[in-house]
Amino acid sequence: MGKIRVVHYLNQFFGQIGGEDKAGVGPQVKEGPVGPGTALQQALGEEGEVVATVICGDNYVADNLDRAKREILELIRRQKPDALVAGPAFNAGRYGTACGAIGQAVAEELGIPVVSGMYEENPGVDLYRKDIYIVSTLDSARGMRQAIPAMAALVLKLARGEEIGSPAAEGYLPRGIRRNRFAQEIGAERAVKMLVAKLKGESFTTELPMPDFDRVLPNPPVADLRKATIALVTSGGIVPKGNPDRIESSSASKYGKYSLEGFTDLTPETHQTAHGGYDPVYANQDPDRVLPLDVMRDLVAEGVIGGLHPYYYATVGNGTSVANAASFGAAIAADLKEAGVTAVILTST
Amino acid sequence: MCTVVPISLTVGANRIVPAVAIPHPLGNPELPPAEEKALRRRLVEKALKALQTEVEGQTVFED
Structure with a gap:
């Protein structure tokens, strides 16, 4: 097969249009890579090509989500892409949510792989982790150097139709998907090994992470x-x-x-x-x-x-x-x- | 009011009153009806007492 056609989605800042004062700009397309897209192109190497970059202001997406999704989807569709890379958005909430929303629309409407990158606490993660692959990144752009190669590797794998390993192996945030696998040892043996490791103070990996429960301060007692x-x-x-x-x-x-x-x-x-x-x-x-x-x-x-x-x-x-x-x-x-x-x-x- | 106190502790309840059994937390089908209702009343009174008690953090109201 030929080079994998990748479209890259960026916000106004990483798309080199401007800062917060330009957050209201509507969607636009630039040919080839822009900003972090250059590193993305390098990481894709000979296998993929960043054919276009779609850029939109974070506020434009946040304020007109449905319209912005439609417009951006159309711009992406015209590039006949094989895959979409969105971000990385690190811990930027509006940007992460935009990457997720657009990614979800692209995955659903165009049926192509989508990879984004976010810090685990970005609100876009919980909203869209089930719909797209989100590579785990640091909370700011200083994590760009690690994020881009991981996102490129994952999008190439997806575009080639290769099997995707566990979140820990591939570096993406868990999507809540459980898959059957054969284990050498029965559950009881694995559990006892974990317990022994825990008692020794050694590290171990749980097979079933517990959800995070919040804590609330007790209310004052009922007076009468x-x-x-x-x-x-x-x-x-x-x-x-x-x-x-x-x-x-x-x-x-x-x-x-x-x-x-x-x-x-x-x-x-x-x-x-x-x-x-x-x-x-x-x-x-x-x-x-x-x-x-x-x-x-x-x-x-x-x-x-x-x-x-x-x-x-x-x-x-x-x-x-x-x-x-x-x-x-x-x-x-x-x-x-x-x-x-x-x-x-x-x-x- | 719950039967499996560790679950209530895990999910973060602050005032916890242990109950009788999973399928009948506030009753005991083996008791005659009047005694069963008296048992239920004692448990609810314990919950009301818990609601009137100042607590610092998660508290299990044993007897």
Whole structure:
């Protein structure tokens, strides 16, 4: 095959148009490499050619995302490229997001490989890591010298249709893809080896990195329970009978908000669990075992607590992604705050 | 209120009350109904006590 035709996407700064004052300029094409494109061309060597550079201001993309994507996609399409290289954007948020958005559109519409480069905390990484390959870079342009050869090597491999190795081997940020492979040792042996290495203080590589959980400062205690409105929230899947919102039994994509008006006790006739991760028999027999409505009603009647929030919130905590769970939590918390709820009892199974 | 306390600790809950069992965190089907409800009440009261307690960081409210 002939030389691989590569289009390079740059922002106004790296595209040598200007600084922040030029961030509003619209898309334009220059023939051949520009700025870091020269190093990219060198790294591609005889195998690839930077046929054109598409440049656009970061603010232009950020302010008119859909329009900018369409216009830039069209400019790239006309070059009949075999691959797109975008950036590297290092830790520049608008630039990284632009590289990701344009990369995603190109990958989807033109079906060609796309490689970008970003610092791991660039907001463009979480938004687009699933859509395109993003090479891990330092947080500023001083990482250019390492970034460009890594991006060139990866884009050549992709354009040649070669198999792409693990993120660690190829230098790109993990895309959340799991692939089966044969291992020489069974899982138990590998796990024990890791444990032994950990105990010895040696380095080891986990096969299943845990997500990062954030930490929040504890809220001050409830001052006067008799004046407090308490809400019930559960990840145990208690839903009105029939699961009207069709909350998934695992990997939930939503939560439900359900009225408690008229209910003093949850029964098999009115409620059930939608959770697919535990034996549902006991929760279906008496849903109060997961969402303690009967006891809460008693406590309100006795004046121990001021009131019960008239709605409860439920989702299924079973293989549910941390990102989904965090967004449910934020939405539920905003709703509870607006309703003037004092505190929440969250039950999980 | 949860059965698997290490999960609540991992995800960052600040006031944690251990519960009974995964399929029935706030109940015990082996108990007669009145006793089961009394058990549930004790657990909810413990949660209410936790809500009224000043904590510095993650705290598990054992007995």
